[in-house]
Every structure is written in C-alpha cells, then in structure tokens.
Amino acid sequence: MSRDEQFSGTMPVRDAHAFDTAALDAWMRDHVAGFTPGLTVAQFKGGQSNPTYKLTDGAGRAYVLRRKPPGKLLKSAHAVDREYRVMTALGRHSDVPVARTHGLCTDDGVIGTWFYVMDHVDGRIFWDAAPAGLTPAQRGAVFDAMNETIAALHRVDPAAVGLGDYGKAGNYFARQIARWSTQYRDDAQAGRIDAMDRLVEWLPDNIPPGDETRIVHGDFRIDNLIFDAEAPRIRAVLDWELSTLGHPLADFAYHCLMYRMPPQGFTGLMGQDIAALGLPSEAEYVAAYCRRTGRDPIPADEFDFYIAFNMFRLAGILHGILGRVKRGTAASAHAASQGAMCEPLAKLAWAQVERLAA
Numbered sequence: 001m002s003r004d005e006q007f008s009g010t011m012p013v014r015d016a017h018a019f020d021t022a023a024l025d026a027w028m029r030d031h032v033a034g035f036t037p038g039l040t041v042a043q044f045k046g047g048q049s050n051p052t053y054k055l056t057d058g059a060g061r062a063y064v065l066r067r068k069p070p071g072k073l074l075k076s077a078h079a080v081d082r083e084y085r086v087m088t089a090l091g092r093h094s095d096v097p098v099a100r101t102h103g104l105c106t107d108d109g110v111i112g113t114w115f116y117v118m119d120h121v122d123g124r125i126f127w128d129a130a131p132a133g134l135t136p137a138q139r140g141a142v143f144d145a146m147n148e149t150i151a152a153l154h155r156v157d158p159a160a161v162g163l164g165d166y167g168k169a170g171n172y173f174a175r176q177i178a179r180w181s182t183q184y185r186d187d188a189q190a191g192r193i194d195a196m197d198r199l200v201e202w203l204p205d206n207i208p209p210g211d212e213t214r215i216v217h218g219d220f221r222i223d224n225l226i227f228d229a230e231a232p233r234i235r236a237v238l239d240w241e242l243s244t245l246g247h248p249l250a251d252f253a254y255h256c257l258m259y260r261m262p263p264q265g266f267t268g269l270m271g272q273d274i275a276a277l278g279l280p281s282e283a284e285y286v287a288a289y290c291r292r293t294g295r296d297p298i299p300a301d302e303f304d305f306y307i308a309f310n311m312f313r314l315a316g317i318l319h320g321i322l323g324r325v326k327r328g329t330a331a332s333a334h335a336a337s338q339g340a341m342c343e344p345l346a347k348l349a350w351a352q353v354e355r356l357a358a
Contacts, residue, residue, distance in 0.1 A: 010042035010054050016070065016328075017043060017051040019111035024065075027110050028057070031103040032117060036061065045334075049241060049321075050080055054120060062120035064099065068113040069329055081106065083240040084116040086163065086215065093161040096153050099236045121236040123226040128267050129258040131222070136278025141232035143279055144288070146222065149234045150255055151292035154214045154248040161215075167245030169213040173309060176246070177203045180316035190323035190339075195346035199312045202353055208302040216251035218242025221258065242317075249298065252289055253306030256282060257314070260307055261348070265341050304356050311349030318342035 025039040038058025043051065055063040066080050084104040090096045099118040106114050131139060158164050168175065181200040217224075219242050226236040259282040261268025274281055280288065290297055322339030324330040330339075 010044055013041055013043045013053065014051075023110050024055075027105060028055075028063075028103075028117065031105070032063070033102070034061070041065075050083075055117070063102065063117050064120050065115055065117050067111065067115035069324075070112055079241055080104070080114050080116055082166075082243065086166065086240050086243045087118065089161045089163050090153075090156070090215075094152075094156050096156065097149065097234050097236050098240075099238070121226050123229050123235045125223060125226055127223050129222060129263075129269050130272060130277045130279065136276070138232065139278040140280065142222075142227065143285065145227070145232045145234050146225065146255070147285060147288050148292060149225070149237065150217070150220050150252060151289050153217060153220075153237075154251065154293055156215055158213070158215050158245055163215060163245070166215065166243075169245055170211050172211070172213070172216075172246040172250060173207045174204060176250070176313060177207075177309070180313050184316050184319050187319060187323040189326050190319050190342075193315075193319070193343050193346050195343070195350040196312070196315060196319070198350055199308075199315075199346065199353070203309060203312060206305060206356075208299075208305055212247050212249070213245050214248040214251075216244060216246040216248060218244065218246075218251065218254075220251060220255045248293070249303075249306055250309065252286075253303060254310040254313070256285065257307065257310055259285070260311075260352075265344060301356065304352065308349050308352040308356065311345055311352060315342050315346040315349060318345060 021039055021041055024041075025037055028035045028039065029037055036057040036059035040056045042054045044054060044064075049069075050066050051069055053065040053067075055065055057063070066083060068080055081104060084101055087098045088101045091098045091100055099121050102117045102119070104114070104116040105111075108114065126142065131142060134142065158166060177200075184196055184200065217237065217240060219239055220237070224237065224239045225234050226238065227233065228235050257266075258268050260270060262270045263272065269277075269279070286298060286303070318339055319342045321330060321335050322342055325336045325339050330336070
C-alpha cells in the first residue's frame with residue numbers, strides 16, 4: 001500500500017477518539033461565524049500526534065478540528081493551543097500560507113480534550129519527497145514553492161506579528177537537545193536505544209557558534225503542505241504543533257533531511273537520480289534558501305551538524321510515538337510502523353556524527 005493510500009482521505013472516527021458530536025455542534029454554533037447546525041464528523045487517516053477530523057456542517061461547509069489525544073500525556077506535548085496561536089498570527093499578519101482559524105476550546109468538558117477549529121483547505125498533498133504523477137518540470141516547481149515558503153517564514157519578524165514571546169530567544173540547539181533528551185529518558189516504556197544514548201551525550205558539546213531567532217515550524221516537510229490543485233503554489237502549511245522561536249537553520253536543515261534519508265521507510269531522496277526527477281541538488285536547494293533569506297553560504301560542517309541534530313530530534317519524536325503505541329493512546333493506525341523507525345533513524349544520526357568526527 002502506498003503512503004497516499006495509507007494517509008490520504010478520511011475514515012470513520014476511531015472508537016478511542018470518538019466524542020459527543022452534539023456537544024461540538026453546540027459549541028460551534030456559539031463560536032464559529034456562519035456555522036450551520038447539523039454536524040457530521042470523519043477522522044483523517046493521517047495525524048500521528050493530534051487526532052484530526054473533517055467536520056461538515058448542515059450547509060455542506062467543511063472545517064478541520066485538531067485536538068489533544070485522550071489519556072495521559074507527556075508534559076508540553078500535543079500543544080494545540082500553540083498551533084492555534086501561531087496560525088492565527090501568521091494568517092493575519094504575514095504572507096505565510098495557513099488555514100484560517102475559527103476558535104480554540106480549552107474546556108475539556110466539550111469533547112474531552114482541548115481542540116481548535118480551522119477552515120478545510122482544498123488542494124493536493126504529496127506524500128513522497130519526489131511526487132509521482134508529475135513531470136520533472138512540475139516537481140522542480142513544487143520544490144521551488146517549498147523553498148520560497150520556508151524562506152518566507154524565516155523572514156518574518158516574530159515581534160512584528162505578535163509572537164515575540166512565542167518561545168525563548170537564543171540557545172535553541174542546547175534547549176532542544178535537552179528537551180528531547182529528557183523526553184527520551186523519561187519515556188522508559190518506549191525502550192532504550194544505544195545510538196540515542198550516544199547522541200544524548202555527544203550533541204550538547206558540539207553545537208556550532210552563532211545564534212539567531214525566528215519562528216520555526218518544527219516539522220516542515222512536503223506532506224505537511226497543501227498545494228493548489230492546479231498550480232505549484234502552497235495554499236496552507238499544516239501541523240504547527242512543534243513550532244516555537246528558534247534557529248532558522250535548524251528548521252531548514254530538518255526540511256532538507258529529505259536529501260539525506262533513504263526512500264525505504266523515510267520516503268527520502270538518497271540514492272535517487274535527482275536530476276532525472278527534475279529536482280535541485282541539495283547544494284542548489286540550500287543556495288536558493290540562502291539567496292531568499294539574504295544570508296551568507298552555510299559552512300558544510302555546520303550544516304552537517306544541523307542534519308545530525310535533526311535526525312536525533314526526529315528520532316525523539318518517533319520514540320514518543322512508540323511510547324504512545326505501547327500505552328494505547330496513538331492517534332494513527334500506522335503509528336506502530338512509524339515508531340519502529342526510531343532506532344534506524346537514530347543509527348543514521350550517529351553515522352552522521354561519525355562522518356563529522358572522521
């Protein structure tokens with residue numbers, strides 16, 4: 001089964017994620033302008049962390065609901081309130097494409113957990129780094145749109161859009177390494193991994209010099225973007241759960257992991273004929289980002305560190321998914337296969353460190 005078949009579209013709401021539809025209908029009547037009673041609900045197949053639903057009102061207008069999952073949650077995880085805040089601010093005060101938000105509910109009494117509602121944005125989602133069904137020229141245009149969008153995000157002044165206090169400024173790498181190391185160590189139920197243990201020890205002592213602060217998405221990749229159905233234009237950036245104030249090169253390097261990951265398991269581009277696919281090389285892609293953000297070229301050894309850091313960070317996310325699978329609170333039916341990729345990714349990260357140290 002392809003990733004498109006696995007993750008595209010909706011399904012009936014899973015029993016573990018069901019809620020009182022009538023209670024939500026009543027809340028939307030009071031909080032969503034233009035809402036027509038008569039709500040129907042389906043659950044999107046994707047959404048590893050926060051269960052996500054397609055809502056259709058009595059007049060046929062579609063919305064999307066994102067909620068915290070039920071059950072015991074790790075501290076600071078599943079921050080739907082942060083997603084709502086950053087999307088609302090960017091939608092009102094920037095050119096970064098996001099879905100229009102309608103309301104945030106922090107009353108667990110409505111559907112059992114916090115949630116927010118936003119517009120349903122029509123368009124295409126590509127589930128693979130090199131989208132099938134496109135010509136080489138079309139693929140190149142898709143990559144150019146991604147590059148422009150992440151550069152546009154990193155050009156935004158956080159204070160100018162009301163997000164100056166959206167996170168801590170400075171020391172992003174040290175704070176992130178500490179955060180994911182702590183979450184990894186605290187989730188003993190998900191198991192211990194030798195490569196993760198090594199990364200936890202190595203990364204804090206090898207952070208490159210220099211610091212910057214911008215809004216970072218935290219999970220900027222092709223399958224978190226909605227493209228226009230007809231043109232290589234991004235209509236909405238999705239899944240802002242991990243967004244914060246941080247170092248833009250950490251965010252960009254995470255996006256560039258597609259160049260360093262194999263197709264098997266990680267849907268990356270490693271080993272593929274990039275030119276034949278119509279895609280820019282990693283060097284060309286990085287150069288385009290630097291040009292759009294007005295920065296000097298990124299030293300190769302520093303960029304390699306950013307890649308290793310992001311592999312570790314993503315492995316930490318997958319470790320959290322693995323823990324939710326073992327606790328029975330995972331949002332996606334495919335969470336088990338995602339969590340199983342934690343150890344292979346941690347090994348890839350450590351292999352990167354060994355290349356740096358050579």
